[in-house]
Amino acid sequence: RLVYVLNGPNLNLLGKRQPHIYGHVTLADVEAECRKLAGELKLDLRFHQSNREYEIIDWIHAAREEAGGIVINPAAFTHTSVAILDALNTFEAPVVEVHISNVHKREAFRHHSYVSLRADGVIAGFGTQGYTLALRRVARLIDEKAA
Numbered sequence: 001r002l003v004y005v006l007n008g009p010n011l012n013l014l015g016k017r018q019p020h021i022y023g024h025v026t027l028a029d030v031e032a033e034c035r036k037l038a039g040e041l042k043l044d045l046r047f048h049q050s051n052r053e054y055e056i057i058d059w060i061h062a063a064r065e066e067a068g069g070i071v072i073n074p075a076a077f078t079h080t081s082v083a084i085l086d087a088l089n090t091f092e093a094p095v096v097e098v099h100i101s102n103v104h105k106r107e108a109f110r111h112h113s114y115v116s117l118r119a120d121g122v123i124a125g126f127g128t129q130g131y132t133l134a135l136r137r138v139a140r141l142i143d144e145k146a147a
């Protein structure tokens, strides 16, 4: 019951970055919330952020070897990265896509997601609460698979 939580570019600045859109909670706060819930759900977590596309791809490859699910906020790579989609298409367990903001309420270029072509579910516009909701969903999907 290992889950990877992966975060794309600029999310290292969460809390400082456009707080009117993304809020004041930092990525360290999000990680702490996720770890607390993971304890309750009996999940192990790997929590990562990178501004580099290849690093996210390498983590998805590592997840293939050991993870039961992925929660991913690909940030701007959502809208550009066929390579992240291709990597996720090699991963066979549950994938939930998270966006802090409601991307559908924003610029048209944010309305399309390559990652959604693979994701089992998408959460957008729930703020940073989306991460814990996504973790709950992945835990449920892992349980259903095991049953």
Ligand code: DQA
Pocket (backbone or CB within 6 Å): 009, 010, 073, 074, 075, 076, 077, 078, 098, 099, 100, 101, 102, 103, 110
């Ligand atoms: C985001 C939405 C993306 O459009 C944007 O590029 C981000 C963050 C979100 O969490 O709302 O960096 O993924």
